[in-house]
Structure formats: C-alpha cells, structure tokens
Amino acid sequence: MPEIRITAGSATPQLVLEDAQGARPLPALWLRARSPDPQERDEVTGQRLTNPHQLPDDLALTDARTEGGQLRLTFSDGHCAVFDPQELIGGAVLDEGCPPTRAWRANLSPLPIHQWPELGRDDKLFAAVRDLIELGFVLIHATPTDPQAILDIARRFGFVRDTNFGSFFEVYSRPNSTDLAYRPVALGPHTDNPYRTPVPGLQLLHCLQNETSGGLSTLVDSLAVAEQLLREDPEGFALLGRIPVRFEYRDATTQLVAVKPMIELDGMGQMIGVHYSPRLDDIPLMSDADTQRYHRARKRFGQLLEDPQYELRFKLDPGQLMMFDNNRVLHGRTSFDPSEGHRQLQGCYIDRDGPRSLYRVLKRRLSAH
Secondary structure (H helix, E strand, C coil), X not given: CCEEEEEECCCCEEXXXXXXXXXXXXXXXXXXXXXXXXXXXCCCCCCXXXXXXXXXXXXXXXXXXXXXXXXXXXXXXXXXXXXXXXHHHHHCCCCCCCCCCCCCCCCCCCCCEEEHHHCCCHHHHHHHHHHHHHHCEEEEECCCCCCCHHHHHHHHHCCECCECCECCEEECCCCCCCCHHHCCCCEEEECCCCCXXXXXXXXXXXXXXXXXXXXXXXXXXXXXXXXXXHHHCHHHHHHHCCCEEEEEEECCCCEEEEEEECEEECCCCCEEEECCCCCCEECCCCCHHHHHHHHHHHHHHHXXXXXXXXXXXXXXXXXXXXXXECCCEEEEECCCCHHHCCEEEEEEEECCHHHHHHXXXXXXXXXXX
8 A cells, every 4th residue: 555654864854655666755845735724725626825836946844743644744935734645645646537548449349338318327327438438439329319419418428519510510411512421422430620729529429310221330449550550660650649740621611720740649648549531631741751651650550440350330220329539539431322211410529528527526426325
C-alpha cells in the first residue's frame, strides 16, 4: 500500500511517498498548492481561493508532524494546514478517473450491446458508459424510431453539439448532395469532421429505416491498427504523429479548415486517436524523399485500417444505434442500392468529455449505496 513518511533532512523536514514507483520526495511547492485550508480552498467547489502560481520559488517545509492519522505541515511563507495523506497519495497520480482503453479487432466478443429501455437504471447506464470509454463504442438496441429520438438518446450520455449540419443530420441517398455520405457509395474507414477544431468527440448513428441488403456499417479501432503500425514501422508512426495535414470542407455557406497531424497524441505522448479522411486531406509540401517516406507510412496505415481482421461489419436495423468515439473509432459502410428500398439514419454529435463526466458521477453514486 502506498504511504507517506516524514524524514528529517539536514535543514528542513521532507515528505516521501513510497509506492510501486519507489520512494519519491514530495516538493514543498507541490504540497503547498494542495492546501485544504478553508482560507485557501473553497469547501464546496474545491476550487482555490488563492493563486499558487505566485508562491515563492524557494518555498520550503519548516515543520511536519502526524496528528491522528493526518499531516500537519508548516511552510516557510508562514502557512500551516492539516492534510489528508490519502488525498496526497491520490493527487500524486495524473489520472482522469476513467477506465483504461482496450484495443480490439474484428473478433471482439461479446459486442457491447445495451438495451435502451434499461438505460434509465444507473447500473445499466454505468455499464454502457464504461464500455464506451474502454472500447470506444457501444451498440444500443430497442430504441424508439421517432424523428429526433436520437437527441433524447444523446442527452442521456452528454451534451449535443450543434454544427453547420444542425443539432442532428439525416443520412439517406440524395442526388447532388454536398457530401458523399449522402450518396449510396461505399465509404471507407474515416473519422468525421477532421476539418473542425475541436473535432466532434462522439458520434451517434441511429437507424430509422433500412430496406436495403447493402449499406452495412463498419467500425475499426485505430488503437489496435496503430499498435501494429508501431511494431512494423516506428519511424512511420512517428511521422504520422508529427507531420501536419490540412483538412477542408466547404459548401455554399461554410468553409472549415484545420491543420493537424493524422495521429493524435495526448500530453503524455500516448496515442488517443486519429484524424483520418482520405476524401479531405492534403499533406504539406516536402522534399521528394520526405513525401515518399510519409506516403509509405500513410499507405500502410490505410491498408491496415481496411484489413478485415480489424473491421467489425454489421447491419443496423430500425431501432438500433451505434455510438462511437470519433477521435478513436473509424466508421464506414458498404455501398447499397436505393432501388431496393429506403435506408435512413439520423446522426448527431456529443462532446467527448460528457460520458467521462457521467462515468465518474455514476461511479460515485453507485459506490455510495
């Protein structure tokens, strides 16, 4: 079990955290910024009432002692407060408080299918949100097929994000549309709206009607594909995470442009997803050698994304919905013949942080019972 102990230094006391990473000193500035004193931190919101950025650079501990399992610490600026060691231990880990991702391939079993009538219960909703965070997608069955029911489903998980397409959009075949999504052609694996900043976090696609034999939905986990690319070509993976790409969308009233690498890394250097849409991207002007090297990495990445071992393929029937992390899970569809009948889906977006917030709230609520 992690623990904090007090050691006597040559001039000042020192707190040391001992955990799986070894023994780590806790700097006085780090401790001082975490003061729980009511004069320093609002007891209701947990937000600071003072600005720790203005603390002295040479701040030091002048006294440290245990009192009833708590730590009473005094600092060189005269501040004294009582700290909970468990809160300090928890604060020593940069953790969002959500479950880690699990990469998957086409053989994923069982699929994360949840029933809409059950998602009014906290435990069932918690299980769905956990799957969404871990796997990057869920399938929700037995949903109402009323027009705009998708918005009620979306709001169960987060906040709907309006775009130039509106709060939701219709996906069915119509000639001369401004996007290939509204044609009956096949769509390869892609992420939506890479031309936006920020990109819509999660997408919902809700089937209202499907009378065609084609139009199968596809999903691919970019994390699993990138793991393979990293094994095969670490330099190519690094290029895709570093070289900026220009994405653009335009119609009569809109022109959206964003410049960003194809592979997205977080502040810890870990991959969290991709911006991938061969219909929309332009690479920067580089030398012949750099262009060819980048192209080889991009081509191999695209080949892996279309490899059947990574692709889930299924038909969405009326009342079925798929929700997926648009930064992580690429989606597509097979072609279909509109003469067979009508195929109509509705789509909308919610921000990525909504389900993550919901996960923490539900976890806290369920653990209190």
